[in-house]
Amino acid sequence: MKFTYLTLFPQIMRCYFEDSILKRAIQKGLLQTEFVDFREFSKDSHKKVDRPKAGGGAGMLLTPQPIADAIKSVREKESWVIFTTPAGKRFNQKDAKRLALKKNIIFVSGRYEGFDERVVERYADEVFSIGDFVLTGGELASLVMSDAIARNIRGVLGNEESLVEESFEEGLLEAPAFTKPIEFEGSKIPSEFLKGNHAKITALKNSMALLRTRYYRP
Numbered sequence: 001m002k003f004t005y006l007t008l009f010p011q012i013m014r015c016y017f018e019d020s021i022l023k024r025a026i027q028k029g030l031l032q033t034e035f036v037d038f039r040e041f042s043k044d045s046h047k048k049v050d051r052p053k054a055g056g057g058a059g060m061l062l063t064p065q066p067i068a069d070a071i072k073s074v075r076e077k078e079s080w081v082i083f084t085t086p087a088g089k090r091f092n093q094k095d096a097k098r099l100a101l102k103k104n105i106i107f108v109s110g111r112y113e114g115f116d117e118r119v120v121e122r123y124a125d126e127v128f129s130i131g132d133f134v135l136t137g138g139e140l141a142s143l144v145m146s147d148a149i150a151r152n153i154r155g156v157l158g159n160e161e162s163l164v165e166e167s168f169e170e171g172l173l174e175a176p177a178f179t180k181p182i183e184f185e186g187s188k189i190p191s192e193f194l195k196g197n198h199a200k201i202t203a204l205k206n207s208m209a210l211l212r213t214r215y216y217r218p
């Protein structure tokens with residue numbers, strides 16, 4: 001899988017792949033990354049990429065040409081182009097699993113007041129928001145989505161079983177989990193977890209997952 005990031009700030013994205021699981025995925029050849037500064041594609045003599053909004057309104061908008069040309073320069077036959085915007089579809093775990101089967105995803109990170117709508121309409125295969133809040137730029141949104149996608153690529157996680165038991169599988173949040181010490185600041189691990197009866201542990205986990213889901217996501 002290849003992730004290509006179109007951004008005005010490649011340097012704030014690169015470091016995310018320099019440690020831990022995603023670094024190992026790159027070393028194992030499961031993941032490739034490319035960072036493209038779309039300012040390089042500006043035809044403006046000062047490499048400007050933003051202009052005031054047509055019709056007025058606060059802030060500056062990204063002009064469509066540098067982004068369109070940057071996409072054209074990296075797009076391959078099987079590329080899938082994702083634009084980031086708070087006004088997009090809310091990204092979820094099902095999207096992460098589905099997109100893990102793609103060959104090449106191009107993430108486009110906005111800045112300022114976002115994109116000229118025409119470049120989104122013409123070039124986006126999908127448009128995602130990572131939640132109902134507004135970030136200063138799309139870089140974190142692109143990294144959030146690519147992290148969630150990457151861990152669903154076969155071989156990226158050390159233990160693939162982690163993917164089966166976690167939140168959003170079966171429509172539930174994951175049950176609370178515990179580790180040693182058995183007693184921490186006066187609070188003990190539920191005794192059922194220590195008795196080794198796997199059927200009872202599973203039943204307890206299921207009911208805790210249900211309760212937690214009802215509490216946090218009624």
Ligand code: SAM
Nearest residue numbers: 084085086110113114129130134135137138141
């Ligand atoms: N004016 C835009 C609006 O109200 O929808 C917000 C623009 S925001 C300040 C700048 C860029 O950050 C956006 O173009 C987008 O790429 C990114 N961004 C901000 N919040 C986001 C979110 N919740 N999900 C995905 N991308 C986001």
